[in-house]
Amino acid sequence: MPNLIESSSYWNSKGILLDRMGKHKDALECFEKAKSIDPQDIDVITNIGISFDKLGKPEEALKFYDIALKKQEDTKTLYNKGISLSKIGKYSDAANCFKKVLSEEKNNKNAIINLAIALQKMERLEEAIQLLKEWGEFDYVYTRAQLMLENGKKQIEDSINLLQMCLNENPESIPSLENIAYALKMLGMEGESLRYLENVRHLYSERRKVEEKIKTLKDLLVNCLSNYEKIGLNLMAKKDLGKNYNFYKDIFEGLYKDILQIDEDYSSFLDNYGKRSISSSNVYIKELLVRVNSLSESLETLNVKIDEDIGRPSLRYIFYILDSLERKKESEIQLYLVNNGDMEAFEISIFIEKNKDLNISKVEDRIDSLKPMEYRSYTIPIKSKNEGSFDIKIYCNYKGKEIYETSTLYPLEIPYSLDNDSLYLISYLKVLRLDMDATAEEIKRRWKELSKYYHPDTTQDEKEKIIKEKILKEINEAYEGLKNYY
Incomplete structure (x- = not known):
């Protein structure tokens, strides 16, 4: 299966998204890249035309619509061809495109509205109004009112009535308010017109937000x-x-x-x-x-x-504090070093600095290697005297080429006192060697990996089988327990 970002569909979808975000030049580049991958994709060819149209080049757009229509006639291409034809004043040809769309999709709102506009431009207003009268939806009523308003004073009052219907549906319709103000001004009703315009100014202020x-x-x-x-x-x-x-x-x-x-x-x-x-x-x-x-x-x-x-060891610390951490009271931090990657880690040095305030002794350790999913645990006793901090650092020399370093500071940002539910959750996660922020998907994946790794059938050694059976039982119990939390 090819990588997603190498596919024509990816670049086409990206172009559509960028176009919707107003990035028409960037969208055009995406569509052209999609076309270079799949030159026969009609939708891509049509989208190139749409981009040219939005960039103010309707004549260039028409070339691509015609290429697409020669391959296959579809309503999307026909509709957009009609839009470009309207922009260059070819209303009769545009109307024919919209009619073809409606012969396939009789309820296509945009085709109906643009056909009505084309008919009005061809001085066939009554036909346009009759077309829109068949529909009662907001957009049709508004368009009908606008066409009537453009036709002159003789239909202004009817236009105002229709625009009032639009306001009844949406009192915040700025275009409806603006057109009513314009119509009232044409009728010489300046005061009423200004009242509507004042409302428009307020709404524009809110709309800008x-x-x-x-x-x-x-x-x-x-x-x-x-x-x-x-x-x-x-x-x-x-x-x-x-x-x-x-x-x-x-x-x-x-x-x-x-x-x-x-x-x-x-x-x-x-x-x-x-x-x-x-x-x-x-x-x-x-x-x-x-x-x-x-x-x-x-x-x-x-x-x-x-x-x-991916392709490297991934050494991570997991901390568990199971006792309350009060001053002058001994407690413990359980530290786990886990290789959560998919390759073995080599020559690992563990160093925990001495901290007098927390009464922590220096800890040093060396691990020759940690396979994927393997871990080492360390119990660190502490007795807090004063507020303080300590660093935990790890160095992993992988294949003698790279050194990875990790550090953390105490106090840790986790609860000092845990309820029973939290303790159970932590204990289950410890068995599966996962962090507290593990997702359900990660838990299921780790359970499958560990179940396979510790399955008794993977060894012929009887002693090792017994050990693996015990570990596998703990893994399964932990997974079943975690289902209650996810």
């Missing part, structure tokens, strides 16, 4: 996509370096679905933006911002995990 959040959302989502691509390149470089690759590849591709889902929900928001109240728009965008910030954090975490866990 939403627009600022939308801009932040767009910037964050574009940034997520950029980081996603960098992570993909990092992941590709580690393809054959270890068994953890496939695990993180699945997570990587899953996060792309999250990006697309946020973009899809944002698109749905835009489709109904004009009909939404400002308060509901504000709430919706806030929710999307929470999701995109969470996505950004997930991408950062994934990138760190890829660097740490």
Whole structure:
């Protein structure tokens, strides 16, 4: 299976997202890259045309629509061809495109509205109004009112009545208020017109706050996509370096679905933006911002995990404090050094500094090697005299080329006193050699790995079999216990 970021579908989807974020030049580059991978993809060719249209080049856009339509006639291409034809004043040809769309999709709202606009430009207003009269939805009523207003004074009052219907559905519809103000001014009702315009100014002030959040959302989502691509390149470089690759590849591709889902929900928001109240728009965008910030954090975490866990040892400390840590009372810290990577670590030096305030003696140890999933544990007695801190450092010389160093400071940011539930949770995680922030997926994965590693059938030695059976039993019990917490 080819890597996701090497596929035409990825670049096409990225282009659609960037286009929606207003990055039309960047979107065009993505569509052209998608076309270089799959020159026959009609959707990609159409999207190139859409990008040119949004960049103010409708004539260039029409060339790509015609290429796509020669391969296969579809409603998306026909609709966008109609839009570009309208922009260069070819309303009759545009109307024919919209009619073809409606012959396939009779309820296509955008095609109906743009057909009505094209008919009005061709001085066929009554036909346009009749087309819109068949529908009672907000957008159709508003368009009908706007066309009538453009036709002159003789239909102004009817137009105002229709716009009032729109306001009944959404009192915060700025275009409806602006058009009513314009219509009232045409009727010489300056005072009434100004009253509506004052309302418009207030709403614009509130709407700008939403627009600022939308801009932040767009910037964050574009940034997520950029980081996603960098992570993909990092992941590709580690393809054959270890068994953890496939695990993180699945997570990587899953996060792309999250990006697309946020973009899809944002698109749905835009489709109904004009009909939404400002308060509901504000709430919706806030929710999307929470999701995109969470996505950004997930991408950062994934990138760190890829660097740490694929094709190299990954030495980590896990700390457990099972007693209360009161001053002048002896207690213990249980320290676990775990190789959480997918390669063996060699020539490991352990050094814990002496700390008089905590009555900690210097600890030094040397480990020749730690296989993946193996660990060493250390019990450190402490007796706190004063507030103080100590460093725990580790050096791992891997294949004689690289040195990894880790350190932490005491006091540790975990509860000093734990309830029974927490103690059980910690004990189960200790058996599976996992951190407190382990996810359900990580727990299941580690359980499978350890179950396979400690299965008695993996050895012929009877003594070793007995040991493995005991360990396997503990592993299974821990996994069953953790199900209650996840």
